Amino acid sequence: MSDTPAVSVNHLTKVFKGGLGKGAFRAVHDLSIEVKAGEVYGLIGPNGSGKSTTMKVILGLLKPTEGDTSIFGVPSTEVASRHSVGFLPENPYFYKHLTGRETLHFYGSLCGMRGEKLKSRASEMLALTGLEDAAARRVGGYSKGMLQRLGLAQALIHEPRLLVLDEPTAGVDPSGSRIIRDLIIEFRSRGITVLVTSHLLEQMQEVCDRVGIMARGRMVREGRLEDLIAVENQTEMVLENASPALLAKIHELVKSEGGDTRLLRSGHPRTTLERLFIEATNEAKKP
Amino acid sequence: MTQDSPSSAAASAAPVRFSPRRVWTLAYATMTQLMRMKILPFLLVFCALVALIGVGGSSVVNPEQQLSSFKSMSLGVLQIFSIVFGIVATALLLPKDLEDRTLYTILSKPVPRFDYVLGKLLGVLMLIASGLVIIDAVLSLILWTQQSGLYDAYLFQLHQTKQDTPEAIAQVREIVARQGLTWNLHWAVWAIFLKASVVTTVALLLSCLASSTLFTIVITFCVTIIGHGEALIREFVFQPHLGSTTKRIATLVLAAICPDLAQFDIVDSVANGEIVPWAAVYDMTGIAALYMTVYLFITHLVFVEKEL
Numbered sequence: 001m002s003d004t005p006a007v008s009v010n011h012l013t014k015v016f017k018g019g020l021g022k023g024a025f026r027a028v029h030d031l032s033i034e035v036k037a038g039e040v041y042g043l044i045g046p047n048g049s050g051k052s053t054t055m056k057v058i059l060g061l062l063k064p065t066e067g068d069t070s071i072f073g074v075p076s077t078e079v080a081s082r083h084s085v086g087f088l089p090e091n092p093y094f095y096k097h098l099t100g101r102e103t104l105h106f107y108g109s110l111c112g113m114r115g116e117k118l119k120s121r122a123s124e125m126l127a128l129t130g131l132e133d134a135a136a137r138r139v140g141g142y143s144k145g146m147l148q149r150l151g152l153a154q155a156l157i158h159e160p161r162l163l164v165l166d167e168p169t170a171g172v173d174p175s176g177s178r179i180i181r182d183l184i185i186e187f188r189s190r191g192i193t194v195l196v197t198s199h200l201l202e203q204m205q206e207v208c209d210r211v212g213i214m215a216r217g218r219m220v221r222e223g224r225l226e227d228l229i230a231v232e233n234q235t236e237m238v239l240e241n242a243s244p245a246l247l248a249k250i251h252e253l254v255k256s257e258g259g260d261t262r263l264l265r266s267g268h269p270r271t272t273l274e275r276l277f278i279e280a281t282n283e284a285k286k287p
Numbered sequence: 288m289t290q291d292s293p294s295s296a297a298a299s300a301a302p303v304r305f306s307p308r309r310v311w312t313l314a315y316a317t318m319t320q321l322m323r324m325k326i327l328p329f330l331l332v333f334c335a336l337v338a339l340i341g342v343g344g345s346s347v348v349n350p351e352q353q354l355s356s357f358k359s360m361s362l363g364v365l366q367i368f369s370i371v372f373g374i375v376a377t378a379l380l381l382p383k384d385l386e387d388r389t390l391y392t393i394l395s396k397p398v399p400r401f402d403y404v405l406g407k408l409l410g411v412l413m414l415i416a417s418g419l420v421i422i423d424a425v426l427s428l429i430l431w432t433q434q435s436g437l438y439d440a441y442l443f444q445l446h447q448t449k450q451d452t453p454e455a456i457a458q459v460r461e462i463v464a465r466q467g468l469t470w471n472l473h474w475a476v477w478a479i480f481l482k483a484s485v486v487t488t489v490a491l492l493l494s495c496l497a498s499s500t501l502f503t504i505v506i507t508f509c510v511t512i513i514g515h516g517e518a519l520i521r522e523f524v525f526q527p528h529l530g531s532t533t534k535r536i537a538t539l540v541l542a543a544i545c546p547d548l549a550q551f552d553i554v555d556s557v558a559n560g561e562i563v564p565w566a567a568v569y570d571m572t573g574i575a576a577l578y579m580t581v582y583l584f585i586t587h588l589v590f591v592e593k594e595l
Contacts (some may be wrong), residue, residue, distance in 0.1 A: 014302035016594075059395045061595040079399050081305040095316060097323040109312040110375035110396045154392060164395075 004073045006162045006193035007035035012067035014053050014217075016140055016177055027053040029217040030067070035210075037072075037161070040194040042225075045214035051197040052090070054214075055166055058089055058195070071162060076272060083111075086155030090167040092147060096140030100131050100150055103139055104157055111158035125153035128186075130179060145176025152183060154191075163187060165196040181207050190233065238269060270285040303349045303397045313393075317416075321376055324546045333422065340397040349573045351560070354434060354466035358475075359558035361426055367556060369415050370511060373487035376411050378503035381494045390595060408583065409493050415483050427468055434467030465560040474568055475557040481575035482551035486511050489546065495589045513541060514548035532569045536549020546578045587588060 014028040028050040035041040046237045056062040058069045060076045074081040077246075094103045104122035108114075113121065126135045129149040131190045134142065142150065148168060155163055165184070167176040177200075187194055198204050204211060205225065212222040223227065246267065254263045384390040393403060441459050445451040490507040497503050513520070520542045523535065551571055553563055 037551060056391075056595070059391075061391060061394060063592075063594065079300060082395060082397040083301070084301075085390060085395065089388040089391045093389060095389065097319060099314075106312065106316055107396060109391070110309055110393060110395070112306065112309070114308075134518075142342050151392070158396065164578070173576055253508055 002263065004037065005034045006039075006072060007041075007072075007142060007195055008055065008070045009033040009058065009160070010067050010069070012054065012057060012069060013065050014050070014057060014062065015065040022243045027217055028057070031214075031219055032067075033212055033222070034134055035162075037193050039209040040188050040207050041210035042195065042211040043195065043197045044199060044201060044204055044211055045197075045213060046199060049190065049214040050217040051214055052166055053153045053199060053217075055087075055164055055195070055209070059085065059164060062122055063201075077157075078217065084160050085160070085164060086160035088148070088151040088155045089167055090164045090170055092151040094139045094147070094150065094154070096138065099136050099138055100142070100153075101135040101144075102151055103150060108157045109152040113158060121159075123154060123178070124154055128156070129153045129183065137268060143176075145172045145179070145181065148172055148176065148180060149183075152180070156187075160192070162193045167198050168196060169200060177203065217277070234264070239278070293388065294314045298486060299471065303399055305399065305402060307399060307428050309402050312408060312426070313398075313403060313406020314409035316411060317380065317407050317412045318414050320380075321414050323470035324379075328578045333348065333364070336364075347586050349540075350452045351466050353437060354430070354463070355560065357430065357433065358466075358472065360552065362472075362475050362479065362554045362558065363420055365419070365426075369419060369479055369483035370486050372418070373415055374490045374504055374511070376414070378408075378486050378494055378500045378507065380407050380411070381491075382498070382500050383546050385595065394595065400591050400593075404491065404495070404586055407584070408488060411487050412484055415487070416480060419476050419480050423473060426476075426588075427472060430472065431468045434463050438463045449464065462560075471557045471561075471563050474563040475554050476573055478551045481571055482548055485546050485548065485551075485575050485578045485582075486514075488579045488586070492586040495586050495593060511548065512543050513545045514558075515544065517542055517547040517549055546582075547574075550574050 009029070010032055012028055012031040015040055016025045016027055018024050031050070031054060033041075033043075033054075043054065045051050049248070051064065057064050058071065058076055065075070069076040071081040072084045074084070074262065078254075095106070098106060101122055103124055105118060108118040108122060123132075126132050129144060129152050130255065131153065134146060139147070139150065148224075152165075152168070155165075168180050168184070172180065181203060184194055188207075188209075194207075196204070196208070208225050210222070210224050211228065213220050251263060251266075254261055325467065377476075380391075385392070390403075395398065438459065441463075442451065444456055445459070470595075486507065488509050490503060493506050494500075494502045497506070520538050523538055551574075552568065557563060
């Protein structure tokens with residue numbers, strides 16, 4: 001990987017002019033981010049915190065009021081910067097009259113792809129996103145999860161080095177959401193940088209290497225996920241097939257240690273509701 | 288899958304130029320999108336209506352008047368149809384792409400905004416052109432059938448009243464040939480297309496400026512109405528005794544903004560059987576090209592700065 005950051009945001013400020021009788025609205029204030037090539041960076045924050053505005057500036061859809069942004073060193077204001085980026089907007093819609101495959105051909109053609117290369121790339125993306133069976137169906141009949149996956153496929157059609165995903169799992173059922181998160185992990189393993197926004201924090205925790213937390217247009221916390229969420233003065237130990245006697249011994253040992261050491265809790269770890277849901281629904285699918 | 292290779296890095300820095308292929312992709316998608324909005328059935332209903340007019344008015348009173356009124360009515364309806372379609376379709380397209388976020392997925396690809404705007408315009412114009420070609424063919428067929436029928440019927444009438452002198456027959460033949468199917472009909476359809484194209488380009492410009500579809504439609508209709516009265520406006524501007532200087536300057540600005548659509552009004556001449564000279568066709572085409580270039584350039588300037 002090169003040293004050039006995949007995304008560079010330098011002192012970005014974005015002010016929207018107000019309408020008649022309304023004041024201007026500052027959506028982003030002096031924001032600086034650097035997303036390294038190959039990492040999954042999560043931009044999280046409550047609604048209206050400036051995440052989507054930041055993404056739009058990065059993609060050149062909005063112009064910064066102050067500061068600048070670039071993609072792999074190319075300023076976002078240049079159309080050329082879009083060679084390296086694929087974008088999945090929140091709740092994407094596509095031309096309903098096109099089939100899934102035609103949609104990918106359409107976006108591929110816009111990127112200058114043609115002929116066999118385009119066809120094979122579209123097939124590859126349909127396979128990657130699990131839409132092969134629905135490739136000949138009109139997009140108008142796709143479910144929300146399928147639309148999101150088609151959105152991912154179109155974002156990847158021109159082999160970008162950076163993926164920008166705005167709320168990729170919003171409104172998608174747990175199984176669909178699981179597939180999308182697995183795809184994000186897959187993209188990272190293939191060397192694709194991912195910049196993702198969401199307010200589904202548990203899901204972000206699972207896929208992100210680094211996160212930035214935004215509030216009221218400012219970056220309030222940023223760093224490696226492990227560093228940010230680690231509780232420094234606590235240690236977790238998970239035992240398998242431990243006998244009650246062993247557990248009692250451990251309790252005694254902790255008591256005898258004295259000082260500040262305390263056993264805060266012990267018991268059976270629980271699976272997540274999401275994992276339970278996926279297991280149950282997968283079982284139901286089996287003949 | 289993508290790797291960080293030197294070649295890809297070089298490709299990413301290469302400037303993105305205007306691409307006719309990309310414009311065609313967008314135009315074709317726009318055309319199919321509009322086709323899906325049930326435009327074709329509407330077109331077929333229109334054709335059926337025109338056919339009914341043609342068939343319904345087949346009683347022989349005066350062949351000249353009959354052919355003239357058929358052309359006048361059908362071309363008039365065609366003109367209204369093409370203008371209304373151009374305005375409404377264009378006013379709907381951009382807001383719909385924005386609402387569906389299709390615009391985001393398109394413009395986040397290496398697609399210059401000018402290519403997008405031009406693709407949308409061409410898509411609408413291609414559909415208008417296709418519709419007009421179909422209707423032109425239908426009109427030609429009806430007119431040809433009607434002129435043959437009318438000629439025979441009128442000759443029969445002359446024969447019955449014992450007025451079928453060689454001079455009278457020659458006169459009827461001349462009238463029917465002049466008022467029947469000639470190139471003039473196609474030039475009239477071409478003029479209708481040019482007018483619709485100019486109005487559609489104005490609608491595209493207004494659509495980029497406004498956020499409301501209704502606003503775009505209403506203002507474009509206003510511009511179209513004003514555009515048909517440019518001659519009156521010019522008369523007002525250049526007659527000092529007709530109004531104050533401020534009023535005349537305001538009118539001049541209005542005249543400069545709105546296209547002179549009366550330049551394309553040859554439907555009445557064609558309906559009256561007048562010959563449309565080639566020079567007039569060249570002039571109309573040139574004027575339309577000029578208007579469209581100017582409006583498209585302004586549209587580009589507006590859209591390139593538009594915050595999405």
